[in-house]
Amino acid sequence: MTNSSAVAVTGLGVVTSIGTGRQKFWDAVLDGRCGFGPVKSFDTGDYRVHVGAEISDFCADDYVLELQSASIGRTSQLAIAASRLALQDGFLDLSSVDRSRVGVYVGTTSGEPHCIERFDERYVQGRMDEVGAEFLNGYPCHVVPFHIAHELDLAGEAMMIPTACAAGNYAIAHACDLLGHGKADYMLAGGADSFSRITYTGFARLGAIAPELCQPFDRNRKGMIPGEGAAILLLEPTTQAVARGARIYCEIAGYGLSCDAHHMTAAHPAGEGAARAIRLALQRSGLEASDVDYISAHGTGTLTNDRLETIAVKKALGSHAYNVPISSVKSMLGHTMGAASAIEAAVCALAIAYGRIPPTMHWRDRDSECDLDYVANTARNHEVRVAMNNAYAFGGNNSSLILTTCACSAA
Amino acid sequence: MKKRVVITGVGLVSCLGTSSALFHRQLCEATDSAGRTEEHDPQAARTPLPGRISCFEPELYLKGRSLRQIDRTGQLLASAARMALENSGWTAEALTRNDVGLVLGTMFGSMHTISEFDRRCLVDGPACVSPMNFANTVINSAASQTAIWHNLRGMNSTTSTGATSGLVAIGYAADLIRCGWQTAVLAGGADEFCFEASYGLERAGLSCKAGPEEECFTPFDSQRSGIRLAEAGALLVLEDGDSALHRGATVLGEIRGHANAYDPKWNRPGHGAGGIIRTMGGALKDARLSPREIDCISAGANGSVAGDRNEGLAIKTVFNGCSAKVPITAIKSGIGETLGAAGALQAIDLLETMCSGRLPGIAGLDQVDAELVDLNLCFEPTCVDVNSGLISSVGFDGHACSLIISKPEAQG
Numbered sequence: 001m002t003n004s005s006a007v008a009v010t011g012l013g014v015v016t017s018i019g020t021g022r023q024k025f026w027d028a029v030l031d032g033r034c035g036f037g038p039v040k041s042f043d044t045g046d047y048r049v050h051v052g053a054e055i056s057d058f059c060a061d062d063y064v065l066e067l068q069s070a071s072i073g074r075t076s077q078l079a080i081a082a083s084r085l086a087l088q089d090g091f092l093d094l095s096s097v098d099r100s101r102v103g104v105y106v107g108t109t110s111g112e113p114h115c116i117e118r119f120d121e122r123y124v125q126g127r128m129d130e131v132g133a134e135f136l137n138g139y140p141c142h143v144v145p146f147h148i149a150h151e152l153d154l155a156g157e158a159m160m161i162p163t164a165c166a167a168g169n170y171a172i173a174h175a176c177d178l179l180g181h182g183k184a185d186y187m188l189a190g191g192a193d194s195f196s197r198i199t200y201t202g203f204a205r206l207g208a209i210a211p212e213l214c215q216p217f218d219r220n221r222k223g224m225i226p227g228e229g230a231a232i233l234l235l236e237p238t239t240q241a242v243a244r245g246a247r248i249y250c251e252i253a254g255y256g257l258s259c260d261a262h263h264m265t266a267a268h269p270a271g272e273g274a275a276r277a278i279r280l281a282l283q284r285s286g287l288e289a290s291d292v293d294y295i296s297a298h299g300t301g302t303l304t305n306d307r308l309e310t311i312a313v314k315k316a317l318g319s320h321a322y323n324v325p326i327s328s329v330k331s332m333l334g335h336t337m338g339a340a341s342a343i344e345a346a347v348c349a350l351a352i353a354y355g356r357i358p359p360t361m362h363w364r365d366r367d368s369e370c371d372l373d374y375v376a377n378t379a380r381n382h383e384v385r386v387a388m389n390n391a392y393a394f395g396g397n398n399s400s401l402i403l404t405t406c407a408c409s410a411a
Numbered sequence: 412m413k414k415r416v417v418i419t420g421v422g423l424v425s426c427l428g429t430s431s432a433l434f435h436r437q438l439c440e441a442t443d444s445a446g447r448t449e450e451h452d453p454q455a456a457r458t459p460l461p462g463r464i465s466c467f468e469p470e471l472y473l474k475g476r477s478l479r480q481i482d483r484t485g486q487l488l489a490s491a492a493r494m495a496l497e498n499s500g501w502t503a504e505a506l507t508r509n510d511v512g513l514v515l516g517t518m519f520g521s522m523h524t525i526s527e528f529d530r531r532c533l534v535d536g537p538a539c540v541s542p543m544n545f546a547n548t549v550i551n552s553a554a555s556q557t558a559i560w561h562n563l564r565g566m567n568s569t570t571s572t573g574a575t576s577g578l579v580a581i582g583y584a585a586d587l588i589r590c591g592w593q594t595a596v597l598a599g600g601a602d603e604f605c606f607e608a609s610y611g612l613e614r615a616g617l618s619c620k621a622g623p624e625e626e627c628f629t630p631f632d633s634q635r636s637g638i639r640l641a642e643a644g645a646l647l648v649l650e651d652g653d654s655a656l657h658r659g660a661t662v663l664g665e666i667r668g669h670a671n672a673y674d675p676k677w678n679r680p681g682h683g684a685g686g687i688i689r690t691m692g693g694a695l696k697d698a699r700l701s702p703r704e705i706d707c708i709s710a711g712a713n714g715s716v717a718g719d720r721n722e723g724l725a726i727k728t729v730f731n732g733c734s735a736k737v738p739i740t741a742i743k744s745g746i747g748e749t750l751g752a753a754g755a756l757q758a759i760d761l762l763e764t765m766c767s768g769r770l771p772g773i774a775g776l777d778q779v780d781a782e783l784v785d786l787n788l789c790f791e792p793t794c795v796d797v798n799s800g801l802i803s804s805v806g807f808d809g810h811a812c813s814l815i816i817s818k819p820e821a822q823g
Binding site: 007036046056100104108109110111113116117119120121123124128129132135136137139141142143145146149150152153154155156157158159160161162163164174177178180181183197198201202203204205206257258259260261262263264265273274282297393394395396397 | 459470480510512513518519520522523527528530532533534536537540541542543546547548549550551552554555556558559561562563564565566567568569570571572573576579583586587589590591607610611612614615617650670671672673674675676685686689690807808809810
């Protein structure tokens, strides 16, 4: 029996520093491959840190076929690539659907940061007369979903949800609500961010960037590593997915969002808001704490995040927290900002579909305050019926998304 | 069963002040050619030229903490939130017991803070930038700062669809209540007036021509040449109808339906009205109302040459047969194009119109665009009994949103 408002994930498009496309990405994640390297997109000579997770082999012209790739920003390019890959993966031929019922929701931290960086460079160099229409047409973050819709000729809702480092989860959650209301037949939902000098500078100034490796939950973890990427999920009502014979990776069972209302950069010291988001997500999914089989952690690798996330998981799941495998793919991809939770939602979907859990890489020493099962360094076979995807953002914005097996997909 | 979504309070900071009644009165009086009444305040009647709000004093609304940690967009939003919460009777004590949410609509968000942060880095080096300013560079910082200031612990989201962001945010928040995910949400928008936005709009050819003779940003006027950028913060308090009733809140109106869409063919000749038509039709369908049941329209028209015409043509198509009757106002010649805040300001004006029975005229409207002469565009304030009004918002690049508000009594 299928709930009439249930939402299925039927396509995954992923663009990351360790692999582009669902299969390449999944193989790389299970292998524990890393995308870290010296930053190439700008000079880090004046910085104390020099490592980032940039995508080195991305060719926009492979994916941007209708728009001029040079006329749109890199985040739009990555997001268009992820959208095309998601449609391909979901075997959805757009010519056979009502395009006014296909929507696009994207999350981001920075939108198109290169546009404002170029604007600022011209400002300080006194070359403002060189700024043309491309700044306004290319910079505001809403252009990213609009570019996807334009490229794919989609006439449904299009929206950017710029809720920083948890944005992908917000976009997916809101897309599920729209499908639940019957206002769309298909949604392309996820997140995208390109490597940004501004973001790198800010995290460097906060002392949050690790010099070499991202080691979530390890006692000697030294911080996060900024990255870039995009992930788009093809979502549709389960009943429709079953009717068209689509491959269903999983269903989105529910979500919980909360705000600490505490501090712009520091999470609530007792993990209150994060725990509330987990509880809300479980409650709305009709599940108990003990039902959770896997957690894809926010797990940035900073001292505070990993400690507080552990506290929140324990607070919300009680003793079951010790039985649940938890991993952070940021140990391989770095922190892809607004794309991160969308990429991690794809990880949850794949973990459910294939019964495999990716590792947390570079984990060496146990931290007394991070004492859960972090799937250290090696992927694991594990049946996942219920996966939880946690993501947190500046301003104390907390999100947990629950993905579950679809009873129909086994048939 | 889906829940009813009611409006229980409003808050605004605009170049026409911070009182919704005065805001509406000024919009009416700016176009009132009839004799002034004795209560007429000559100061209020002279609406200032929209732009940066010169008399905004955030410390009146945001007390007890340093304002240095919150940028101007954040200050506009947090000030509007303070007034909206007070207007709807949400006390600080009640906010500790309930998780009230916030959905911000913004086109540029923290762009000015981002740009200043980056320029400092370029000039003085990465070691000289402030980590606190970095926290404010995230596009949703205004929403987060407002939550921190007012202890809003519910869902906190930000939406960006360009100039339509604010109206989209109200629809987004209404859906959260309809689903039962939130019982109370502040929704609306904010965008500050800044150099980066102003320069960008001008270079993109969207601003109206400069100069006292040529400057015309009057909606639907044949002489219009583009928009005039302004700033504002504006929020509505949306609540689940039953909860509002339970806590004894005054209900100002009800959100009946909304729709928004992107039109991928928006810049092809003859296609510009398509998305707007679909959103107006979609909002009517969502509200289960016919075009004949709409008593007035608040257009998003802002002086844009193509945008205003497309919106007018869309009204003609959707309200086919009654478009010559339904009175249409557009408030942006009075308040400027306030981007993310615009939709909420239109909603606030519509609530005042419902209450006062007076729909403002379109300030400065002289010669109507030749293609739109058969629309009932209001030159002067019009007496109208509004049970349901449609608010339209049209972006610069193919996005449109429509939302319908009804009087609370209109529901049986």
